[in-house]
Amino acid sequence: MDPLLAPQHTPPQPTVTSLSLARLVQHPLTTLFTWCVLAVATTLPLTITSLIDQATLAASHLDSALDFTVFLDPALSAKESQAIRDELSKRADIESVTLISKEEGLQEFREWSHLANALEHLPENPLPATLTVRPRLRSEQAIAPLMQGIKAVKGVQKIRADETWSQRFIALREALSMLGVWLFNASIVAAIIVSLTVLHLDLRSRYYALLTRVPSNQRLNWLRKICLFEGVWLSLVGSTLGILASHVLVWGIQPWISRLATTYHATFTMMGPDPTACAVAVGVSVVMGLFAGSISSRV
Numbered sequence: 613m614d615p616l617l618a619p620q621h622t623p624p625q626p627t628v629t630s631l632s633l634a635r636l637v638q639h640p641l642t643t644l645f646t647w648c649v650l651a652v653a654t655t656l657p658l659t660i661t662s663l664i665d666q667a668t669l670a671a672s673h674l675d676s677a678l679d680f681t682v683f684l685d686p687a688l689s690a691k692e693s694q695a696i697r698d699e700l701s702k703r704a705d706i707e708s709v710t711l712i713s714k715e716e717g718l719q720e721f722r723e724w725s726h727l728a729n730a731l732e733h734l735p736e737n738p739l740p741a742t743l744t745v746r747p748r749l750r751s752e753q754a755i756a757p758l759m760q761g762i763k764a765v766k767g768v769q770k771i772r773a774d775e776t777w778s779q780r781f782i783a784l785r786e787a788l789s790m791l792g793v794w795l796f797n798a799s800i801v802a803a804i805i806v807s808l809t810v811l812h813l814d815l816r817s818r819y820y821a822l823l824t825r826v827p828s829n830q831r832l833n834w835l836r837k838i839c840l841f842e843g844v845w846l847s848l849v850g851s852t853l854g855i856l857a858s859h860v861l862v863w864g865i866q867p868w869i870s871r872l873a874t875t876y877h878a879t880f881t882m883m884g885p886d887p888t889a890c891a892v893a894v895g896v897s898v899v900m901g902l903f904a905g906s907i908s909s910r911v
Contacts, residue, residue, distance in 0.1 A: 628834075632841035635818065642814060647850045649810045653803040654854025654893055658885040659861050660799050664792040666882055678781060680773030682743040686714075688767050693741040696767050700745065705758050707748040714741050740769065755779055807897065811846060811904035815839050819909050839909035840902055847901030851894045859884040 636643045682700075684693055690713060697711040747758055762768060819839045866882045885893075 628837045628841050632838050632845060635838070635842060636845055639818070642817075643846070646810055646814045646846050647853055650807055650847060650850025650897065651853035651857055653806045653810075654851045654897060655857040655861065657796060657799040657803050658855065658858040658889060658893055660792070660796050661889050662858065662862055662883065662885045664796060665886065667788070667792065679744055679746050680771060682745055682762060682768055683770040683772065684741045684743065685767050685769050686740040688741060690714075690741070692767060696765060697743055699765065700743065700762065703758075703761070705748055706745060708746045710744040712742045712744065714739055755782070804896075804900065807847070807850075807900050808904055811843055811901060812908050814846065815843055815905050815908035818842060836905075836909040840905035843901035843903075843905030843908070844898055845901075847897040847904075848894065851897035855885065855890045855893065 684696060688696075693711060693713065697709050700706055701709045745762070747755070759771060759773065762771060819835060822835055822838070862882050862884050869882050
């Protein structure tokens with residue numbers, strides 16, 4: 613027998629909390645279906661958010677792919693080379709500049725060329741000082757002005773860089789970033805629409821099931837409270853299941869990511885959704901539960 617339909621002469625009435633929980637248990641299939649839908653709706657944006665964050669972190673380790681080398685005039689002194697390095701470091705479109713002196717360059721050449729004995733007979737060091745430049749670019753159009761600006765600096769002899777590769781890399785990175793933002797926004801809208809629709813349909817049917825069996829107008833406010841609490845319980849449990857599912861999903865794809873990172877001689881560990889994002893998801897879900905309970909309990 614439904615707890616709300618107990619004889620009126622019975623001792624003290626149960627609380628709204630206990631009644632709402634009892635009604636969820638009385639309809640296990642409906643409750644489980646609603647929880648599953650809410651869990652999926654919560655999992656989608658959380659997982660996409662996690663993947664975007666991890667992709668952004670991984671992309672930060674690929675910034676070295678844009679590095680290019682600037683060869684300075686061999687006649688420049690160490691002080692003049694350092695001055696050029698300091699000048700380029702002040703540019704807003706350059707993230708870092710590393711100076712490799714003539715001596716350091718010659719030492720590196722000795723180590724990998726195996727020509728140490730031959731190099732000892734050279735009258736002077738023929739290698740110029742070089743700069744390794746890591747740009748800070750926001751669009752593929754920015755690479756050309758940067759190259760022209762560096763070439764115009766007095767003392768720069770040559771730049772070794774693949775402008776086409778840099779443009780393609782930046783364009784691809786921006787396209788993936790925009791795609792991630794679009795997918796995240798779309799998943800948020802879809803999650804809200806699906807969650808509110810399922811909650812409204814479920815809570816409306818529960819409310820009318822009670823309303824038709826308890827026609828007394830004196831209990832309408834009590835029934836509305838029951839509906840609100842049911843919305844909170846459904847949304848709270850559903851969002852919690854969604855958070856757990858998103859962590860399991862991220863954990864499940866970790867082996868694939870590890871194998872991919874190994875091919876690049878790197879290690880990368882996927883992380884679950886950020887705690888702040890999880891807290892926001894629970895809060896938004898509870899608010900939707902209250903809203904759905906409010907509109908569902910209107911006669």
